Amino acid sequence: MSEFDEALLRAQRYLARFGGKTLAHLIDGKSVAGSGGTFDTLSPVDNTLLAKVARGTSAEIDQAAKAAKRAFASWRKVSGEKRREIMHKIADAIVARADEIALVECMDTGQPIRYMSKAALRGAENFRFYADRAPQAADGQSLPTGTHLNYTTREPIGPVGVITPWNTPFMLSTWKIAPALAAGCTVVHKPAEWSPLTAALLAEIALEAGLPAGVLNVVHGFGEDAGRALTEHPDIKAIGFVGETSTGSAIMAQGSQTLKRVHFELGGKNPVIVFDDADLDRALDAVLFMIYSLNGERCTSSSRALVHASIYKEFAAKAAERVRKIRVGHPLDPRTEIGPLIHPRHVAKVLSYADAARSDGATVAAGGIRSSLGENYVEPTLYTDAHNGMKIAQEEIFGPVLTMIPFADEQEALSIANDVRYGLTAYIWTRDVGRAHRVAQAVEAGMVWVNSENVRHLPTPFGGVKSSGIGRDGGDYSFDFYMETKNIAIALGDHKISRLGV
Numbered sequence: 001m002s003e004f005d006e007a008l009l010r011a012q013r014y015l016a017r018f019g020g021k022t023l024a025h026l027i028d029g030k031s032v033a034g035s036g037g038t039f040d041t042l043s044p045v046d047n048t049l050l051a052k053v054a055r056g057t058s059a060e061i062d063q064a065a066k067a068a069k070r071a072f073a074s075w076r077k078v079s080g081e082k083r084r085e086i087m088h089k090i091a092d093a094i095v096a097r098a099d100e101i102a103l104v105e106c107m108d109t110g111q112p113i114r115y116m117s118k119a120a121l122r123g124a125e126n127f128r129f130y131a132d133r134a135p136q137a138a139d140g141q142s143l144p145t146g147t148h149l150n151y152t153t154r155e156p157i158g159p160v161g162v163i164t165p166w167n168t169p170f171m172l173s174t175w176k177i178a179p180a181l182a183a184g185c186t187v188v189h190k191p192a193e194w195s196p197l198t199a200a201l202l203a204e205i206a207l208e209a210g211l212p213a214g215v216l217n218v219v220h221g222f223g224e225d226a227g228r229a230l231t232e233h234p235d236i237k238a239i240g241f242v243g244e245t246s247t248g249s250a251i252m253a254q255g256s257q258t259l260k261r262v263h264f265e266l267g268g269k270n271p272v273i274v275f276d277d278a279d280l281d282r283a284l285d286a287v288l289f290m291i292y293s294l295n296g297e298r299c300t301s302s303s304r305a306l307v308h309a310s311i312y313k314e315f316a317a318k319a320a321e322r323v324r325k326i327r328v329g330h331p332l333d334p335r336t337e338i339g340p341l342i343h344p345r346h347v348a349k350v351l352s353y354a355d356a357a358r359s360d361g362a363t364v365a366a367g368g369i370r371s372s373l374g375e376n377y378v379e380p381t382l383y384t385d386a387h388n389g390m391k392i393a394q395e396e397i398f399g400p401v402l403t404m405i406p407f408a409d410e411q412e413a414l415s416i417a418n419d420v421r422y423g424l425t426a427y428i429w430t431r432d433v434g435r436a437h438r439v440a441q442a443v444e445a446g447m448v449w450v451n452s453e454n455v456r457h458l459p460t461p462f463g464g465v466k467s468s469g470i471g472r473d474g475g476d477y478s479f480d481f482y483m484e485t486k487n488i489a490i491a492l493g494d495h496k497i498s499r500l501g502v
Contacts, residue, residue: 029213
């Protein structure tokens with residue numbers, strides 16, 4: 001039996017638990033069917049039913065928010081050391097079920113196993129990282145003066161809402177939930193309706209590892225009902241959201257009446273700038289990896305390749321040759337480099353850009369069509385002879401689609417790179433150290449990698465500028481969102497106090 005066949009059998013065994021019954025919400029440690037009926041979650045592999053999922057309404061969100069509020073009263077008092085212990089147990093359980101998590105996620109999202117095989121381990125790493133920071137989460141600073149001792153401390157903000165996307169749902173859920181728990185917050189999690197299965201696995205794992213009931217609640221559903229109810233609920237003090245920029249804007253408006261703190265990781269149209277002095281072989285590898293891995297469904301993808309005019313023709317030709325060889329296939333086949341996109345509606349959006357590219361004068365150098373493998377399979381696509389005014393250069397496509405644009409000099413490269421509404425990441429390829437620093441400092445992005453693809457170091461800040469987001473994840477930066485800083489001033493003696501009415 002081949003490795004692919006074995007993986008498929010294991011996936012079917014793991015998925016069998018979801019078939020024939022409704023995937024319920026988890027509220028206050030209990031399975032809740034709710035009153036909103038159900039919706040279907042389909043496998044992007046062949047659009048077959050994976051599970052019927054309870055559709056959350058404002059009633060279930062209210063139950064979950066109240067459960068989180070009750071649990072917060074005690075969870076906030078749990079010592080950092082005890083939170084660390086529980087979170088490490090969660091991480092251990094994630095590792096123990098890594099195969100299940102990876103295979104379920106592949107079948108629920110269409111992501112190739114070559115990337116998802118490590119998704120659970122990255123989720124466990126997120127929990128361990130924040131588990132070890134839990135004992136120091138409340139630490140502050142000593143800021144003395146001649147008359148007062150000022151010291152700060154941090155306190156958990158309260159129950160928070162976490163709304164996660166469909167592209168790499170398990171890892172991104174742990175990225176948001178782990179620091180919230182370490183900070184002493186309780187959580188109501190609303191997973192994406194297109195890929196809800198591994199959220200249920202994470203909640204189950206957390207409960208079995210000893211996380212108290214009500215600390216992590218999961219309500220499935222759609223943005224217009226469950227999502228909106230969560231962002232408007234008065235007991236929810238903050239919303240952490242990963243997804244589209246337009247949705248982030250709506251969430252900000254919905255939460256404004258209750259003055260919610262928001263943390264947004266939103267869209268991107270990220271430039272990778274390739275200068276003529278770069279290591280071109282490494283640059284090409286990085287360019288292709290950062291747009292065609294994870295099906296191109298990643299916010300940090302290098303979706304615009306800005307290439308110096310002197311090397312543009314050769315670089316584009318080599319890219320096209322490589323793109324045509326990228327293997328499209330079943331997500332559980334270890335040879336697959338691009339799997340099916342998440343949903344027929346998303347496929348239609350991605351494919352619509354081919355006509356836009358042609359009408360704007362770009363060349364479809366590769367792809368731009370549906371694969372013969374099935375409805376949700378798209379051939380990896382490369383658009384060349386493009387300029388930054390084109391639709392394909394301005395809008396986030398969120399698929400395996402690269403737009404390649406020539407530039408004449410450093411100044412034009414920066415002008416093109418910054419001439420979009422987004423500012424999440426940028427990638428720079430050059431051997432000139434001075435140029436690397438100049439461009440990195442001038443490019444409008446929250447994160448910049450030089451002579452590298454996206455290599456994450458967990459203590460560093462992650463987030464964007466402009467329409468790509470608000471706030472930062474990673475390291476202690478996450479605690480700035482999930483915690484309030486309090487200053488306490490203690491008089492050291494009898495300092496002078498002004499007297500009135502004497």
